Amino acid sequence: MDLGHDQSHKEENENIETDTEQKGSVDRPGRQFYIPSQIVDEFGEKGRDHLNKPFRAQFLLALTAGSFMTFGAIFSILLASGVETKGIYHLLSGLGFAAGYAMVFISGAVLFTEINVLLPSYLFNKAGLMKANIYKFWASTYIGNLLGAFIVAGLIQLSGSLSSSFYPELSIYLDHKMKFMDHGVAGWFQILVSGILANWLIGMAAFLTTSARDITGKILGTMLPVILFVAGNFQHSAANMGYFSMGFLATDKYTWYEYIFFNLLPASIGNLIGGAILVSLLFSYAYKEDIQTLGK
Template identity: 70%
Template sequence: MNNKEQNDNIQQTAHQSSDDSAIEPRDNPDRPGRQFYIPSQIVSEFAHKGRDHLKKPFPGQLVLALTAGAFMTFGAAFSILLAIGIEAKGLYYLLSGFGFAAGYAMVFISGSVLFTEVNVLLPTYLFHSTGFMQRNILKFWGSAYIGNILGALFVAIIIKLSGSLSTSFYSELSVYIDHKMKFLDKGFTGWIQIVLSGILANWLIGMAAFLTTAARDITGKILGTLLPVVLFVAGNFQHSAANMGYFSMGILSNSEYQWYEFLFLNLLPASIGNIIGGGILVSLLFSYAYKDDIQSAVDNY
């Protein structure tokens, strides 16, 4: 047996052991098996996914980034459609969150490459690998970001050309965009506030990825996605990938804002905050907390 076959067997055995530990009762034979991954297994899965995304050929990376951006616009559109005409704020936020969660569920379950999810998966892999500085990291990050924007804009164009949505939809869209661009009048202070809001947003989306990875069935994955998404939507926390969905439609609907205001005065500071929220407050903290539990598995990558 050659070295490659031995390594494959080691990884398969480790993964099977991980799965078995997640479902087999310990000590007490009457205790039911768990139907979710424990935190150390989740962090290990993050590292595996980050590695797999990084090693995927560039055309595949770009296609998955485009689909993720497309799903963001679908989620943004659904969040508006569900909330049109709702006066009660609590119900309004709940339905908006439900709508946007559909986009994130499609991203998580399809394995699409979303910039803000990459901010969690890729750092987790890098924190536990010896080859930290790799030339293709920035290329991958950049392709995810640009691909998300292009995918979001592509769906927005089709929606606009289709004429499927009513004028009430675009009126509600303007309200959403005004809410997200309210920081504009505060100058540099508002820019910093968007960074801080972006930290909160991707902290929550990082936990959505955490809960979704923990679940071992479709229902659990959808519920794991739903809860943090409803919270970040209700809090108006600035999530760059979500805003790409709203802004791509706003550019095509006679919005009072210009494309460069969307890009430099919202998406840029939000993206900086998203990197901090996902890379440090989720990836780094959990990687450190469970480093002893997962290091042996990562050594076999």
């Protein structure tokens, strides 16, 4: 009887301690996800972590992220090849590209469109706008992504691994991306707006991925917005780097300056606006007081 009473008393004390810990740990609740203010605060911390890395690490991680974009582009085409039902075609294509993004987010690689969310969060919440090294990092990330995408495209071409049926499918994707050229100046601004939408969605992919506290949640959080932006043909500069790198080496249908000036340039401007304003600034302002409380 005494042993049973002691055991019951011990369990009661453990329950009281657990309840006390849960009540006291407001910043780390016992959930399987982080709340929005914690996510935005984490964005700022991740932005600062990227900036504190040596330049060689920053650039290597940017090269790696660009490489994953080409792998994602290849996989998106391979998965959807030969599928005629539009809904399934878009789903498979998006799932293929989500593999590239999952590798970026989980490995800590530095992607231009992701730092369009992370660095503004750092600027708005932790630093201030006058940080010259931030803008240098932004530029080097873009160049690193483009170079990484091109290097992997070259290696894939040299390997001869892809079948001849792959290249007509690639041509369809390129035409889909470059169709705005036919609209002249209006098409350039259409790409810009499309780029805003694309990075809004990729910002939300980063949002959902950061929210998740396990690997399964992070992959699922990445997949949903990526499938949506691929299906909608929203112009995402880093993703297009993967497609265009393969296109530049495999076909002469479009020139390098057409890829850059009639797609990547306006898409990149739109990506900056979409990530910085519609994700980082919007949530930073909405949860300003909560974020300040977390920092105390």
